[in-house]
Amino acid sequence: MADAAESMRRGQSAAAASRWQQVLKLDPEHAAALNYLGAHALAQGDHASAREYLQHAASADPGLAIAHANLSRLHTREGNTTAALEAITRAINAEPSAWGAHFEKARLLQAAGRQREAGAAWGNGLQY
Numbered sequence: 001m002a003d004a005a006e007s008m009r010r011g012q013s014a015a016a017a018s019r020w021q022q023v024l025k026l027d028p029e030h031a032a033a034l035n036y037l038g039a040h041a042l043a044q045g046d047h048a049s050a051r052e053y054l055q056h057a058a059s060a061d062p063g064l065a066i067a068h069a070n071l072s073r074l075h076t077r078e079g080n081t082t083a084a085l086e087a088i089t090r091a092i093n094a095e096p097s098a099w100g101a102h103f104e105k106a107r108l109l110q111a112a113g114r115q116r117e118a119g120a121a122w123g124n125g126l127q128y
Contacts, residue, residue: 013040031061039070042077050074058090065095072104081112099128 017040020033027033038053051074057067068091075084085108091101102125109118
């Protein structure tokens with residue numbers, strides 16, 4: 001796991017992905033590894049793999065806010081605003097002080113024309 005984190009820190013995403021795959025061989029429910037691999041797949045444009053990894057990560061550790069936030073990004077890229085809002089709300093519920101998630105929710109609400117709710121979400125994010 002330390003090797004995977006070090007590869008991530010150095011910006012070596014392919015090496016990090018390989019090391020996270022090794023972690024999954026030892027622990028198939030390792031939420032951080034699943035999340036990293038999902039985010040990596042999303043960055044590569046592989047939405048099917050991203051969905052599989054990220055849903056598994058969120059299921060393995062429902063309190064892992066970043067997995068829900070990454071699912072929200074996936075849904076946004078696919079044009080599913082409703083699912084994106086649901087996922088970002090789960091991220092906020094898992095980690096209420098994650099100001100970035102509040103801002104992402106505000107952006108999604110604003111894009112959906114829900115200005116009043118967006119304003120509240122911007123305000124919630126600014127509290128942190």
